[in-house]
Amino acid sequence: MIESLSNPVQELAVSGEDPPEKYVYKGEDGAIDASFLVMEVPLIDMSLLTSSSAAGDEELKKLRSALAYCGCFQGINHGLTSSFLDKVHEVAKQFFALPIEEKQIYSRTVEDIEGYGNDSVLSEHQTLDWTDRLYLTVSPEDQRKLGFWPEKPRNFREVLHEYTTKLSLMNELLLKAMARSLNIEEHSFLKQFGERGTMTARFNLYPPCPRPDLILGVKPHADGSAVTFLLQDREVEGLQIMKDGQWYRVPIVPHALLINVGDQAEIMSNGEFKSPLHRVVTNYERERITLAVFCIPESCIEIGPVEELISENRPKLYKNMKNFVDIYFQNYQQGKRPIDAAKI
Numbered sequence: 381m382i383e384s385l386s387n388p389v390q391e392l393a394v395s396g397e398d399p400p401e402k403y404v405y406k407g408e409d410g411a412i413d414a415s416f417l418v419m420e421v422p423l424i425d426m427s428l429l430t431s432s433s434a435a436g437d438e439e440l441k442k443l444r445s446a447l448a449y450c451g452c453f454q455g456i457n458h459g460l461t462s463s464f465l466d467k468v469h470e471v472a473k474q475f476f477a478l479p480i481e482e483k484q485i486y487s488r489t490v491e492d493i494e495g496y497g498n499d500s501v502l503s504e505h506q507t508l509d510w511t512d513r514l515y516l517t518v519s520p521e522d523q524r525k526l527g528f529w530p531e532k533p534r535n536f537r538e539v540l541h542e543y544t545t546k547l548s549l550m551n552e553l554l555l556k557a558m559a560r561s562l563n564i565e566e567h568s569f570l571k572q573f574g575e576r577g578t579m580t581a582r583f584n585l586y587p588p589c590p591r592p593d594l595i596l597g598v599k600p601h602a603d604g605s606a607v608t609f610l611l612q613d614r615e616v617e618g619l620q621i622m623k624d625g626q627w628y629r630v631p632i633v634p635h636a637l638l639i640n641v642g643d644q645a646e647i648m649s650n651g652e653f654k655s656p657l658h659r660v661v662t663n664y665e666r667e668r669i670t671l672a673v674f675c676i677p678e679s680c681i682e683i684g685p686v687e688e689l690i691s692e693n694r695p696k697l698y699k700n701m702k703n704f705v706d707i708y709f710q711n712y713q714q715g716k717r718p719i720d721a722a723k724i
């Protein structure tokens with residue numbers, strides 16, 4: 381296997397040169413266009429998801445239909461203040477603004493996806509994403525590799541810790557609400573998630589791109605998580621979701637969290653919830669910074685469709701399996717949709 385790391389896209393972007401051919405996307409899923417229709421991503425009031433009132437029941441119905449319809453929603457009233465979310469965005473921005481030598485202290489190695497860097501080059505035919513990332517394991521806390529956790533800006537570690545501690549609680553609340561919305565025992569999904577599920581954080585920088593018509597920020601994929609929390613850029617759009625064979629733009633709702641289910645929630649829900657295919661387009665003039673936090677079930681626990689969601693009318697659609705993330709990466713690298721490997 382050829383494997384090497386590519387140069388920071390941030391440097392390519394300022395060089396003013398034409399981007400190398402290996403960034404040009406050759407997929408056949410339609411033109412790259414930033415002016416598609418906007419997806420009406422439902423807004424969900426997260427504060428109502430724990431309420432046993434009529435309004436709470438109503439919100440659960442909305443949650444269920446959002447996850448069945450487009451696999452995602454804009455979470456509002458989530459309990460994180462706007463000023464705190466601005467701070468999270470600010471530390472990400474300050475990290476990517478550091479001189480290259482300072483960021484490279486945290487560089488990932490070829491063997492490890494954690495750290496600062498971008499796509500591993502595994503084959504000559506691979507198309508690279510127009511993005512630089514900082515990828516960190518957040519929990520379980522004893523698996524953090526602090527050597528990759530930036531010391532600059534000064535409050536980076538503290539802000540990330542606080543943000544992800546809150547998201548971890550939100551993940552639990554949401555997995556319970558997702559189960560209740562399907563009228564199944566509320567711990568059905570949480571049990572499969574386990575007490576030592578993994579949480580990873582991926583800071584994404586998409587530098588301005590000279591050819592947004594040819595180059596993607598992130599190629600089409602669905603997430604391998606159970607749940608993903610995305611803090612979008614406050615001003616620059618870029619995320620697109622596929623629905624019924626069409627790409628749609630995901631709008632920015634200031635200070636909302638864009639929450640989507642990943643393949644593992646699709647499997648556990650026996651396909652009631654849809655893990656959405658999504659991609660990121662680039663912008664000619666402006667950089668975009670996002671933070672994706674992935675909540676991933678404990679790898680040694682077997683996940684599979686919850687029994688109560690299997691019936692004569694709705695047969696079991698996915699196999700039971702452990703360590704889906706491994707299956708995910710094997711299939712992803714071969715350009716296959718990982719969830720297909722889980723289908724019966």
Ligand SMILES: O=C(O)CCC(=O)C(=O)O
Nearest residue numbers: 582584598619660670672
């Ligand atoms: O940056 C975005 O808008 C989405 C990133 C994403 O899909 C991912 O990191 O899995």
Ligand SMILES: [Fe+2]
Nearest residue numbers: 601602603658
């Ligand atoms: Fe994603």
